[in-house]
Amino acid sequence: MTQPDNFGFGEEAALLKASARKFFAEHFATDTLHKMVASDHSPERMTACAWDRKLWQQMVDLGWTSLAVPESAGGLGMPVVAVAGLVEELGRAAFPCPLLATLNTTYVLAACGSEGDATLAEIAEGITASLAITNSQGSWAAAHTDVQCAQGKLNGTAWFVQDARKVDRLLVSAQAGDRLALYWVATDAAGVTVVPDAIVDLTRDQAHVRFDNVQAREVTGVGLAALQQAMPAIWTLLAADITGAAEWQLQTTVDYVGTRQQFEHPLGYFQAVKHPLVDVMVLIDQCKSLVYNAACALDTEPARAVELAHMAKASASDTAAFASGRSVQYHGGIGFTWECFVHLYFKRQKHSQLLWGDAAWHRAQLANLLIGNVN
Amino acid sequence: MAESARQDTPEQVEFRQYCREWLKHNKPGEPPVRLPLSPLEIMTTDQLTYLQAWQKSAYDAGLIGCDYPVAVGGRGRSDCQRVANEEMVGARTPFLPNVIGLGMAAPTVFYHGQTALKERLLPRLFSGEDIWCQGFSEPGAGSDLASVQTFAERKGDKWLINGHKVWTSLAHFAEWMIILLRTDRAHKYDGLSYFVVPIRAALGKGVTVRPLIKITGETGFNEVLFENLEVDDSYRLDELGKGWQVAMTTLLHERGAGELKTPHSGGMKSKSTHSTNTSNLIELARTTLRNGQPAAEDPLLRDRIMQLVIREAGLGQNQRRARVPALQDHPSRLLLQNKLLASEIAQDIAAVALEIEGASASLYLGDDNAPAGGQWPMAYMNSYGMTIAAGTSEVQRNILGERVLGLAKSK
Numbered sequence: 001m002t003q004p005d006n007f008g009f010g011e012e013a014a015l016l017k018a019s020a021r022k023f024f025a026e027h028f029a030t031d032t033l034h035k036m037v038a039s040d041h042s043p044e045r046m047t048a049c050a051w052d053r054k055l056w057q058q059m060v061d062l063g064w065t066s067l068a069v070p071e072s073a074g075g076l077g078m079p080v081v082a083v084a085g086l087v088e089e090l091g092r093a094a095f096p097c098p099l100l101a102t103l104n105t106t107y108v109l110a111a112c113g114s115e116g117d118a119t120l121a122e123i124a125e126g127i128t129a130s131l132a133i134t135n136s137q138g139s140w141a142a143a144h145t146d147v148q149c150a151q152g153k154l155n156g157t158a159w160f161v162q163d164a165r166k167v168d169r170l171l172v173s174a175q176a177g178d179r180l181a182l183y184w185v186a187t188d189a190a191g192v193t194v195v196p197d198a199i200v201d202l203t204r205d206q207a208h209v210r211f212d213n214v215q216a217r218e219v220t221g222v223g224l225a226a227l228q229q230a231m232p233a234i235w236t237l238l239a240a241d242i243t244g245a246a247e248w249q250l251q252t253t254v255d256y257v258g259t260r261q262q263f264e265h266p267l268g269y270f271q272a273v274k275h276p277l278v279d280v281m282v283l284i285d286q287c288k289s290l291v292y293n294a295a296c297a298l299d300t301e302p303a304r305a306v307e308l309a310h311m312a313k314a315s316a317s318d319t320a321a322f323a324s325g326r327s328v329q330y331h332g333g334i335g336f337t338w339e340c341f342v343h344l345y346f347k348r349q350k351h352s353q354l355l356w357g358d359a360a361w362h363r364a365q366l367a368n369l370l371i372g373n374v375n
Numbered sequence: 376m377a378e379s380a381r382q383d384t385p386e387q388v389e390f391r392q393y394c395r396e397w398l399k400h401n402k403p404g405e406p407p408v409r410l411p412l413s414p415l416e417i418m419t420t421d422q423l424t425y426l427q428a429w430q431k432s433a434y435d436a437g438l439i440g441c442d443y444p445v446a447v448g449g450r451g452r453s454d455c456q457r458v459a460n461e462e463m464v465g466a467r468t469p470f471l472p473n474v475i476g477l478g479m480a481a482p483t484v485f486y487h488g489q490t491a492l493k494e495r496l497l498p499r500l501f502s503g504e505d506i507w508c509q510g511f512s513e514p515g516a517g518s519d520l521a522s523v524q525t526f527a528e529r530k531g532d533k534w535l536i537n538g539h540k541v542w543t544s545l546a547h548f549a550e551w552m553i554i555l556l557r558t559d560r561a562h563k564y565d566g567l568s569y570f571v572v573p574i575r576a577a578l579g580k581g582v583t584v585r586p587l588i589k590i591t592g593e594t595g596f597n598e599v600l601f602e603n604l605e606v607d608d609s610y611r612l613d614e615l616g617k618g619w620q621v622a623m624t625t626l627l628h629e630r631g632a633g634e635l636k637t638p639h640s641g642g643m644k645s646k647s648t649h650s651t652n653t654s655n656l657i658e659l660a661r662t663t664l665r666n667g668q669p670a671a672e673d674p675l676l677r678d679r680i681m682q683l684v685i686r687e688a689g690l691g692q693n694q695r696r697a698r699v700p701a702l703q704d705h706p707s708r709l710l711l712q713n714k715l716l717a718s719e720i721a722q723d724i725a726a727v728a729l730e731i732e733g734a735s736a737s738l739y740l741g742d743d744n745a746p747a748g749g750q751w752p753m754a755y756m757n758s759y760g761m762t763i764a765a766g767t768s769e770v771q772r773n774i775l776g777e778r779v780l781g782l783a784k785s786k
Contacts, residue, residue, distance in 0.1 A: 286689030
């Protein structure tokens with residue numbers, strides 16, 4: 001199967017992206033974000049988990065959480081390219097919410113075949129969820145979990161669970177004998193303890209989640225295959241989020257270097273500032289093009305999805321790092337302060353850079369595909 | 376190729392089918408001579424003759440200049456050059472020799488020349504019978520192009536040209552030159568005018584073409600000296616003093632951001648041609664030993680090769696995304712990156728190739744033991760031509776920073 005030349009990014013997708021941009025621009029300016037999440041500057045603070053539930057409910061009502069749920073399970077069944085467009089706008093707004101976590105969970109459930117349908121139907125009805133599939137080392141390999149399941153009870157701890165305090169359910173990967181199975185657990189179920197992590201990123205929350213003899217419903221007994229099948233979509237969407245956030249960093253920095261004067265010129269006049277900002281733009285564009293390429297592969301050319309999603313997330317991680325560094329550096333002294341908004345995106349991007357695999361890891365996987373494994 | 380085919384208009388569908396059929400029967404065979412890396416490195420008349428014959432046959436078949444009106448030698452098609460290009464590259468044809476004519480001179484003459492001039496010059500440009508070159512740069516005018524000093528002095532209906540152009544690729548074969556001239560010394564930008572000049576006819580009579588030897592040892596570009604060359608005023612493009620604006624048309628098309636798509640072929644597999652791309656780089660890494668182990672197993676080299684794979688794929692996908700307005704915030708943001716990215720990626724690919732070759736990277740074309748015939752050291756040196764010519768990478772970053780990001784203009 002070959003990819004359509006326009007990435008399959010049709011009218012519906014363009015409309016969704018444009019309306020998402022408008023939605024965030026109208027309802028959620030960056031100073032609102034700063035007021036909401038940055039009230040406590042103490043380095044020892046716990047993550048506040050402040051977010052706008054009313055605005056979130058509007059997003060749920062708009063159908064954004066069920067976009068990726070197949071129509072057969074009661075969702076909208078939108079292609080990944082359309083979802084990526086929405087997530088790019090989400091990243092641009094850095095809006096704290098469990099949209100990405102819920103979409104990620106959706107793609108894993110959708111990879112479970114008919115076994116995932118009942119659970120997907122819950123998401124289609126507005127239930128939110130996150131993936132509890134990472135071990136204490138933060139391993140990016142889908143097979144690694146610190147949670148076990150025996151006699152239908154979960155025990156152990158899942159780490160680095162994204163937006164855990166904002167979601168209703170967790171999709172937990174656990175070792176069940178010699179197989180890796182996936183379980184559907186309510187965050188308020190008996191025996192579940194959500195322990196917030198004190199993280200740098202102010203726009204997300206993260207937790208480790210302890211399971212003590214938790215009664216859990218098995219979604220599938222072949223969880224590893226489902227996770228592996230869904231990972232390319234998860235990498236691609238995070239890369240889309242990074243793309244949008246990086247564009248905010250670029251435009252905000254361009255505005256600043258256009259107004260701040262030193263040596264009788266705006267900073268942007270100097271090539272020591274101008275040229276690296278062009279390099280930020282070049283990286284963003286590379287990343288964005290590779291995101292839609294990977295998303296389109298997920299929709300129309302699944303055989304290449306893994307390869308192209310590795311490219312997208314590798315590019316995104318590098319983009320996140322470089323755009324973040326330049327945004328703070330070119331804001332100069334003010335950029336180093338808590339009151340300047342750039343730190344919100346700097347921190348979100350550093351989080352995203354290392355989530356679900358950094359650039360070097362994705363390139364190593366890509367090399368295995370394109371050159372072959374080293375014996 | 377097929378991915379574009381899905382979006383074709385009815386005209387494009389029919390034309391694509393026609394191109395494919397024609398190429399099946401008319402694609403040239405293996406060249407009788409060793410071909411250079413690109414049209415800009417054509418050194419011998421044997422090379423030129425072979426490539427001109429290919430361009431002529433493709434033109435006669437309607438594959439070149441087909442989006443231009445019939446009156447100027449085109450076929451009056453709509454957005455079909457892209458289709459022809461895809462089919463020509465897909466069929467692995469040789470490249471077109473009249474590259475400056477097609478990419479830079481044709482759109483400029485078309486948009487700014489008088490009707491009679493267009494009708495006279497463009498058909499032989501498209502067919503490749505007249506090779507074109509470009510007279511922009513001078514010893515004192517490189518990145519600061521608007522400071523050209525080669526002067527045209529008015530003598531009634533004629534102009535008298537004196538001065539010195541450099542880095543003039545293909546001038547040794549060219550019939551015609553597009554040239555940026557100073558017609559007024561008092562005004563930097565508004566003192567420029569744009570002409571076409573028949574240089575071949577004037578060799579020894581006001582025009583001298585001297586080869587410049589490149590860093591690689593190859594010839595291919597030249598310096599051109601003008602001494603009291605008389606040209607007719609009908610060879611002027613657009614109004615007097617509008618040379619800078621006309622030059623912008625040329626540069627826009629050179630950077631791939633113009634309205635008219637440049638005819639383009641290539642892809643011919645030949646022992647004697649060499650492509651600076653990552654599949655060749657991976658192939659080199661697989662077949663080269665590095666301290667007894669295949670270079671392709673070295674984790675650091677693998678990482679660097681993958682960085683290049685990603686940049687190369689990103690550039691390809693940029694070009695695809697440039698055709699999807701809903702995925703762009705600025706109309707020329709992607710197109711203006713093409714030249715910068717293509718040249719820097721090629722340079723970095725060649726640099727990594729030399730590291731893979733290790734000690735053998737010291738061996739050049741004349742050495743029987745040179746890996747890949749010594750092509751990688753040559754490609755590496757040549758890559759600097761790409762990052763310097765047509766606006767250095769530094770100038771490209773200024774253009775992007777100023778035109779796209781809106782940053783203050785640097786001096």
